[in-house]
Amino acid sequence: MESETITVTTYANYADKLDIFFQHYPNHRIYIPPIPPILNRIPKKNRICRFCGKDATQTKFKHEPHIIPRLLGHNYGVSDFECDTCNLHFGTLENHFADYLGLSRTVTAVGRNKVPKFTSPLDSLIAAKTSSGANKDFITISDESGDNFYFDQEKSSWQIIYKKNPHTPLNVYKCLLKIALSVLPGYELKNYQAVREFILKGSHTEYFKPFAKVVRMTTEFSTELPYCIIFEKQNLKDQVPMHMMYLAFENVSYQICIPFHKLDTEINFSGIVDLVYAPPLIFTDDKKPAEFHCDMLDLSSSEQLKGQQGFISFRADSKLFTNAYDTKTKQFVDKPFVPNQITKVFLSKHHGPIDFNDLSV
Numbered sequence: 001m002e003s004e005t006i007t008v009t010t011y012a013n014y015a016d017k018l019d020i021f022f023q024h025y026p027n028h029r030i031y032i033p034p035i036p037p038i039l040n041r042i043p044k045k046n047r048i049c050r051f052c053g054k055d056a057t058q059t060k061f062k063h064e065p066h067i068i069p070r071l072l073g074h075n076y077g078v079s080d081f082e083c084d085t086c087n088l089h090f091g092t093l094e095n096h097f098a099d100y101l102g103l104s105r106t107v108t109a110v111g112r113n114k115v116p117k118f119t120s121p122l123d124s125l126i127a128a129k130t131s132s133g134a135n136k137d138f139i140t141i142s143d144e145s146g147d148n149f150y151f152d153q154e155k156s157s158w159q160i161i162y163k164k165n166p167h168t169p170l171n172v173y174k175c176l177l178k179i180a181l182s183v184l185p186g187y188e189l190k191n192y193q194a195v196r197e198f199i200l201k202g203s204h205t206e207y208f209k210p211f212a213k214v215v216r217m218t219t220e221f222s223t224e225l226p227y228c229i230i231f232e233k234q235n236l237k238d239q240v241p242m243h244m245m246y247l248a249f250e251n252v253s254y255q256i257c258i259p260f261h262k263l264d265t266e267i268n269f270s271g272i273v274d275l276v277y278a279p280p281l282i283f284t285d286d287k288k289p290a291e292f293h294c295d296m297l298d299l300s301s302s303e304q305l306k307g308q309q310g311f312i313s314f315r316a317d318s319k320l321f322t323n324a325y326d327t328k329t330k331q332f333v334d335k336p337f338v339p340n341q342i343t344k345v346f347l348s349k350h351h352g353p354i355d356f357n358d359l360s361v
Helices: 012-024 084-101 103-107 169-183 186-201 205-211
Strands: 027-031 126-129 139-142 149-152 157-163 213-232 243-258 293-298 309-315 324-326 331-333 344-347
Touching: 084 103, 084 169, 084 186, 103 126, 103 139, 103 309, 169 186, 169 205, 169 213, 169 243, 186 205, 186 243
Parallel strands: none
Antiparallel strands: 027 213, 126 139, 139 344, 149 157, 157 309, 213 243, 213 293, 324 331
């Protein structure tokens, strides 16, 4: 696995926060999935799993495990250090992450080789990419009851509220830790034995739960490929964990600390641990001021959540909806805009003409 050296910066109005972060974490390692795939890989007979420690005489290496899961975006970044048994286990964790992300994966068109279809419990809301016709790049979100669509006229804001599929938050946290261990240099794995035991066997769960707090940021810009940055502190006496992970895909990023490094002897992990987070990161000279949404997620629950509410929002001025298109007569009609009568929404990332004759309902 190769890492790239790229200058990391942020928006002009958050430069001071990034400076504070870099005071604690001056070193970083960034992983961006390769294009095209890497061909010169370790032969399967010579591989060793960095998670369970078994070699090719003890386990199999037939699968193509991804360093950053494809559920966060199609990529060619596969590893030489994850056996089939561990890969099967981590696939279960990834399923929990996918169910946690819910509708957002479909709306942002994040998936393996195609846009994933989303169906909420009891089929109350269905979202999928249009597979054919003139509008085949559209994302269609349908709710025949109309109960999941809300419009705030004062804020010109749309909300789609829905129920997520069952998932366990702590498994989502384990999935994030697994990504971090995949991006770390191999020599660091011996320093994170407790983390490996936690994500593989569920050991030390009560010790890890306090650190299952994840910072999620949503920005106005998107990244074409998912990427991961591991930040490392330089001063071992600094009262912050050795490593922080910054994972980004589409317009969302997640930050977690990686606790219980063997050299973090100056930190009392059973007490209050200082955590320092980075503002949104960019890789461009365009540092114009910008805003972002940030929240702290609690993924410490080991209970399966059923019926958890999720939502996505976007802006659209109701004044733009001056008439309606009748799909039966295939004509525009002078009709008032009634938000609570909406049963289907068509979304597209691309600017271009819409074929109204192809809007099936």
